[in-house]
Amino acid sequence: MEASITTAEAEPLLGQPRAALPRHLTRRKLKRFLILAAILLFILGIDLLFSALSGSSYEVKPVSPKIQLPGSIKHSWAQYTPYFSFSEYTKPPSDCRITQVNILQRHGARFPASNENEPEGIEAALANLKSASVFLDPRLEFIKDYTYKLGEDDLVAFGAAQSFDTGQYDYTRYKHLVSKYSVPFVRASRDQRVIDSATNWTSGFGHASRGNPAPSLNVIIEESPNSNSTLNNGMCPNAGDASRQMGIWEDIYATNIASRLNASVPGATVTAADVTNLISLCALETVANIEPSGFCDIFDPSEFESFEYYGDLRKYYGTGYGQELGPVQGVGYVNELIARLTESPVRDNTQTNRTLDSDPSTFPLNRKIYGDFSHENEIVAIYGALGLFRQPDDLDPTSPDPERTWIASYLVPFSARLVTERLDCSGIVSVRMLVNDRLQPLGFCGSGDDGICTLDAFLQSQEYARNDGNGDFEKCFD
Numbered sequence: 390m391e392a393s394i395t396t397a398e399a400e401p402l403l404g405q406p407r408a409a410l411p412r413h414l415t416r417r418k419l420k421r422f423l424i425l426a427a428i429l430l431f432i433l434g435i436d437l438l439f440s441a442l443s444g445s446s447y448e449v450k451p452v453s454p455k456i457q458l459p460g461s462i463k464h465s466w467a468q469y470t471p472y473f474s475f476s477e478y479t480k481p482p483s484d485c486r487i488t489q490v491n492i493l494q495r496h497g498a499r500f501p502a503s504n505e506n507e508p509e510g511i512e513a514a515l516a517n518l519k520s521a522s523v524f525l526d527p528r529l530e531f532i533k534d535y536t537y538k539l540g541e542d543d544l545v546a547f548g549a550a551q552s553f554d555t556g557q558y559d560y561t562r563y564k565h566l567v568s569k570y571s572v573p574f575v576r577a578s579r580d581q582r583v584i585d586s587a588t589n590w591t592s593g594f595g596h597a598s599r600g601n602p603a604p605s606l607n608v609i610i611e612e613s614p615n616s617n618s619t620l621n622n623g624m625c626p627n628a629g630d631a632s633r634q635m636g637i638w639e640d641i642y643a644t645n646i647a648s649r650l651n652a653s654v655p656g657a658t659v660t661a662a663d664v665t666n667l668i669s670l671c672a673l674e675t676v677a678n679i680e681p682s683g684f685c686d687i688f689d690p691s692e693f694e695s696f697e698y699y700g701d702l703r704k705y706y707g708t709g710y711g712q713e714l715g716p717v718q719g720v721g722y723v724n725e726l727i728a729r730l731t732e733s734p735v736r737d738n739t740q741t742n743r744t745l746d747s748d749p750s751t752f753p754l755n756r757k758i759y760g761d762f763s764h765e766n767e768i769v770a771i772y773g774a775l776g777l778f779r780q781p782d783d784l785d786p787t788s789p790d791p792e793r794t795w796i797a798s799y800l801v802p803f804s805a806r807l808v809t810e811r812l813d814c815s816g817i818v819s820v821r822m823l824v825n826d827r828l829q830p831l832g833f834c835g836s837g838d839d840g841i842c843t844l845d846a847f848l849q850s851q852e853y854a855r856n857d858g859n860g861d862f863e864k865c866f867d
């Protein structure tokens with residue numbers, strides 16, 4: 390590219406003075422002139438090359454369509470919430486320079502997931518509703534002729550578009566860290582929707598960079614039952630789940646809604662579980678069709694808020710702080726993050742795959758951007774291992790605390806991301822973390838309002854991970 394710019398610009402400029410060479414121009418002067426011109430052209434070439442490489446003229450044109458529902462509805466769908474940015478991204482202070490970026494991202498919006506029994510739950514709720522002899526509420530009438538036809542498990546087009554867009558934004562935000570020689574290194578967990586999210590991200594990144602560089606998916610980590618993986622939970626057989634807390638809250642929040650619906654569908658019986666499944670259907674059908682689902686009309690904002698809390702409990706007691714063996718499932722990733730931040734080999738005796746992590750071709754330490762694609766339950770465990778979103782008290786399954794910061798739609802919406810930036814602040818290596826663009830207060834390593842900790846303080850704070858979970862990992866098995 391450098392050569393072609395120089396040649397294209399060089400010919401007319403150099404050709405002219407030679408043709409119009411005045412008599413008094415001596416050979417020496419000509420030589421000096423040519424040298425000067427060559428230097429100028431060289432500088433111009435470098436400049437053009439730089440602006441081409443940094444893509445300074447690139448403006449992101451998002452490909453994700455808008456979902457035409459108010460935030461009070463579409464942002465209260467817990468883990469089914471489509472990605473939204475919580476704040477403007479703020480650059481680090483002027484005395485800090487970003488030197489490395491670690492992106493941990495959830496797959497984009499998907500169809501109902503079979504391993505969560507979502508399709509079965511939704512179909513059972515629909516069958517119950519359809520057994521009504523008459524629909525007394527006009528908002529329910531469409532159900533008479535409704536057929537459920539969503540796919541299963543896969544990324545939906547909207548989720549692919551959001552992943553593509555984050556690739557574009559990440560390029561424009563961090564383009565100074567990439568070049569032909571410094572290409573992002575990308576890993577994904579082996580699940581088609583996660584893989585598709587990763588490759589849509591790489592193509593969004595490559596689109597924005599005009600292929601310079603064009604990252605690709607480098608490593609796929611297995612998800613089979615005996616695999617070691619830092620991008621998937623499920624390696625801790627003794628870990629419990631959140632069903633007890635979810636059951637308590639479902640009885641409380643969904644029973645009144647079930648009675649309300651039940652009264653409009655004589656001949657049918659709507660249960661509390663049906664309510665949860667129908668709100669899930671509203672969310673999942675909306676992201677699949679990129680059009681508000683009719684099921685969203687049958688609930689009001691306060692009911693979505695209650696559903697949100699059901700998701701909050703699910704994550705908190707699933708792999709979050711409310712699960713004794715939750716955060717330990719995030720330790721392996723934190724140890725990989727530490728390895729990258731310090732550019733030294735991974736030290737971990739938990740979930741890491743040592744074969745992958747000891748090989749520079751599958752776990753390099755010399756890149757500037759790392760992208761990892763995963764699932765929300767694993768990302769929640771990683772928040773826990775790090776110490777992010779720690780709550781003063783465990784979530785009460787009988788009543789939501791309006792002051793809580795543990796809100797699933799904020800923590801793990803579709804395409805959620807935790808970004809760890811390594812900084813050079815006047816020579817002091819430091820870090821800061823952003824979740825869905827919002828700067829996180831890193832109280833555990835003593836950050837101020839700027840969210841910045843020195844790398845040393847951060848490493849000190851990560852003693853749980855550095856000690857392989859202080860014995861918790863062993864409890865997964867014995």
Ligand SMILES: *[C@@H]1O[C@H](CO)[C@@H](O)[C@H](O)[C@H]1NC(C)=O
Pocket residue numbers: 544545546549585586588589592
């Ligand atoms: C993006 O995701 C979709 C699934 O929604 C997939 O079919 C497609 O191949 C992906 N695109 C790329 C470039 O990976």
Ligand SMILES: *[C@@H]1O[C@H](CO)[C@@H](O)[C@H](O)[C@H]1NC(C)=O
Pocket residue numbers: 611615616617618742743744745
């Ligand atoms: C570790 O990764 C290698 C390479 O992908 C794979 O062959 C091996 O099965 C993995 N081992 C475990 C325990 O996951």
Ligand SMILES: *[C@@H]1O[C@H](CO)[C@@H](O)[C@H](O)[C@H]1NC(C)=O
Pocket residue numbers: 647648651652654655656657658659660
């Ligand atoms: C729902 O309505 C039916 C009558 O259509 C009634 O038999 C049943 O008890 C009601 N169930 C609830 C939970 O309200």
Ligand SMILES: *[C@@H]1O[C@H](CO)[C@@H](O)[C@H](O)[C@H]1NC(C)=O
Pocket residue numbers: 617738739740741742743744
């Ligand atoms: C997988 O993890 C277990 C538990 O830490 C460890 O004993 C085993 O060596 C690991 N296998 C690989 C390939 O990393």
